[in-house]
Amino acid sequence: MAEDQARISVVTGGALGIGGAITRRLARDGDHVVLVDVDETAAQETADEVRTAGGTATALVGDVTDQDTVDRIAAVVAGLGRVDVLVNNVGDFRPASKTFLHSTPAQWQRLHDLNFGHVLAVTHALLPRMVEQGGGAIVNSSTVEAFRGIPGHATYSGYNAAVSAFTRSLAIEVGRYGVRVNAIAPDLADTEQTPAAAMLRGRDAGQVPLWVPLGRFGRVEDYADVVAFLASDDARFVTGHTVPVDGGTLAASGWYAREDGKGWTNMPDHP
Ligand SMILES: NC(=O)c1ccc[n+]([C@@H]2O[C@H](COP(=O)([O-])OP(=O)(O)OC[C@H]3O[C@@H](n4cnc5c(N)ncnc54)[C@H](O)[C@@H]3O)[C@@H](O)[C@H]2O)c1
Numbered sequence: 001m002a003e004d005q006a007r008i009s010v011v012t013g014g015a016l017g018i019g020g021a022i023t024r025r026l027a028r029d030g031d032h033v034v035l036v037d038v039d040e041t042a043a044q045e046t047a048d049e050v051r052t053a054g055g056t057a058t059a060l061v062g063d064v065t066d067q068d069t070v071d072r073i074a075a076v077v078a079g080l081g082r083v084d085v086l087v088n089n090v091g092d093f094r095p096a097s098k099t100f101l102h103s104t105p106a107q108w109q110r111l112h113d114l115n116f117g118h119v120l121a122v123t124h125a126l127l128p129r130m131v132e133q134g135g136g137a138i139v140n141s142s143t144v145e146a147f148r149g150i151p152g153h154a155t156y157s158g159y160n161a162a163v164s165a166f167t168r169s170l171a172i173e174v175g176r177y178g179v180r181v182n183a184i185a186p187d188l189a190d191t192e193q194t195p196a197a198a199m200l201r202g203r204d205a206g207q208v209p210l211w212v213p214l215g216r217f218g219r220v221e222d223y224a225d226v227v228a229f230l231a232s233d234d235a236r237f238v239t240g241h242t243v244p245v246d247g248g249t250l251a252a253s254g255w256y257a258r259e260d261g262k263g264w265t266n267m268p269d270h271p
Pocket of ligand 1: 036042186
């Protein structure tokens with residue numbers, strides 16, 4: 001890649017939430033961002049926002065679980081001549097079912113398509129170009145629930161564990177071509193999918209610091225900054241890992257700060 005050439009970065013689900021913040025951050029760093037999103041209005045608005053801030057972006061409207069969208073991403077990348085960064089950010093815990101016992105094959109299929117299938121499809125479509133050009137960085141979106149159990153979301157958790165396992169194994173295969181593959185595992189992001197206000201409805205917000213070691217919900221930039229690092233040359237010797245971006249919840253798993261400030265408890269009555 002020539003010194004003065006902008007990196008080409010593809011961000012799926014790049015309009016809103018964590019993906020929107022990734023688009024804005026990479027564009028601010030000088031990348032030309034191809035943001036792929038199913039929400040046409042939000043995609044255009046985010047692309048416009050990037051341009052207003054002096055960056056460059058292409059909005060590609062489509063559902064990343066459709067092969068047609070994957071083909072269109074590959075065509076845009078072919079037109080641009082290269083792809084340096086791929087962020088497979090799309091993922092959703094819905095359609096959710098109260099228990100696995102009550103879940104249906106149609107739900108499993110949709111959760112597969114939304115959380116894991118497109119990661120395979122988009123990566124498979126763009127990887128040959130990264131190999132050909134001798135380098136690239138892929139950053140996938142997993143979740144803390146790939147590592148910690150979550151009742152009611154066993155299928156979602158399973159497919160995200162697959163994302164992390166895929167990340168590890170693919171990293172080994174493609175390291176020799178200069179391609180790095182990593183992931184982030186978010187928790188508690190205040191986004192359209194999981195608004196903090198909804199999570200806190202009917203609860204005492206003052207208790208958040210007892211639950212989250214860093215004492216707050218995540219802002220979208222908290223995740224985007226880690227993705228930007230993993231995609232950057234600063235992470236040139238990092239591959240195959242999933243980095244939790246969770247304010248410490250995974251490390252704390254099951255431990256809560258006591259309300260009286262005197263240490264920690266893992267008992268459900270929370271003394
Ligand atoms: N929010 C959290 O606390 C949290 C926790 C763990 C993991 N994650 C993961 O982080 C990622 C981003 O989450 P978020 O909360 O920012 O999501 P979000 O739902 O708030 O935003 C998702 C973005 O992707 C777009 N999108 C959704 N489905 C799409 C599809 N099929 N094709 C193209 N675009 C699509 C949406 O329009 C939106 O712009 C997801 O993979 C999610 O599973 C989030």
